[in-house]
Amino acid sequence: MIKTVAIVGAGQMGGGIAQTVATAGFEVLLYDISAEQVEKAISTIKFNLAHLVKAGKMNEQSRLDTIKRLSTRLTLDELKGADLIIEAASEDENIKRDIFIGLCENLSPSTILATNTSTISITRLAATTNRPEKFIGTHFMNPVPQMKLVEVVRGIATSEETYSTICDFVTSIGKTFTVTEDFPAFIVNRVLVPMINEAIYALYEGVGDVNAIDTALKLGANHPMGPLELADFIGLDVCLAIMHVLHQGLSDTKYRPCPLLIKYVEAGWLGRKSGRGFYDYSGKTPIPTR
Incomplete structure (x- = not known):
């Protein structure tokens, strides 16, 4: 049974996961290699919770209780008491591997390891640990507190018990899960990022300018955000990394x-x-650059 959840990585995704999990009633341990980043994440969470109270979406007692359930840690060793550890570090396989190798030195045999990777093979990451049967992918969407979906990705060695426990956990924090096979970029990014890439090609080839392309998809396909605006929101470096994973992993031009x-x-x-x-x-209003 999951009671305490540790989050490794206190960036936008890690902070969002921490807020969501703590709000749902779990004890949360937040760790990042940068102590400054951890403090920044806690400040952001407190700001977000205050905004929810002001908007009438959370009461004051729930805000205080959520904050009490959040605590920070300075070393990976201090996470060993967690029932579930969710890695939300940079989308770099070597960084993630090093984190899991460091974690596995002191963990309880029952601790489940999860990764928030959006592209990297779950099976390959699991192989770096001493518990591939207790390793699984939990790909949260950004921004985590608002987005309802979590892609649950089983590696080849993930046990049925681990899978079932994580599905129950995802449901308990108010999210909907979809089960995804362990293929490059899973489902969401396999479909979404090539669409963004094609929009960039349309811009590159002069089919339309930034405003025309984004307006076309917002009004013509009922997208809440145009593909180029969305690319900026995700991060162009992240979009490029995902395209590289797809191109290399699937060998398709x-x-x-x-x-x-x-x-x-x-x-x-x-x-x-x-x-x-x-x-x-x-400036105050974003201006198209092309």
Whole structure:
């Protein structure tokens, strides 16, 4: 039974997962290699909870209880008492491998390990641990507190007990899960990011400008956000990394990253987080850059 959940990585995803899990009533241990990042995540969570109270979506007592369930840790060793550990570090396989190797040195035999990876093989990551049968993928959507879906991804060695426990856990935190096979980029990114890449090709080839392409998809396909606006929100470096995974993992030319996407990432134009991507975010209103 899961009572205490540790989150490794206190970035946007890790902080969002921590907020969601603590709000649902679980004790949460939040860790990041950067103590400053952990404190930033806690401040963001407190701000978000206060906003929910102000909006009438949470009462004051629930806010206080949620904050009490959140605590921070300075080392991986301090996470050994958790029933479930969710890794939400950078989307870099070597970083994730090192985290799991470090975690496995002191864990209880019953602890379940999960990764929030959006693209990397669950089976391959599980093989770096001493418990592949207790290893599973839990791909949360961004922003975590608002998005309802979690992709649950079983590796080849994931046990039925682990799978069942995680499905129950995902439901208990108010999310809906979809079961995804362990293929490159799973379901959501397998469909979503190539669509974004194709929109970038349309821009690259002069089919339309940024505003035309985003307006076309918002009004013509009823998308809440245009594909180029969405790319900026996700991060162009993340989109490029996913396209590389698809291109290399499936060996199909239809997944070739658009040269314009590569050029933007090389320029450091990563979207919202860098202040410039397909839109310029330096002013009050984002302005298309092409």
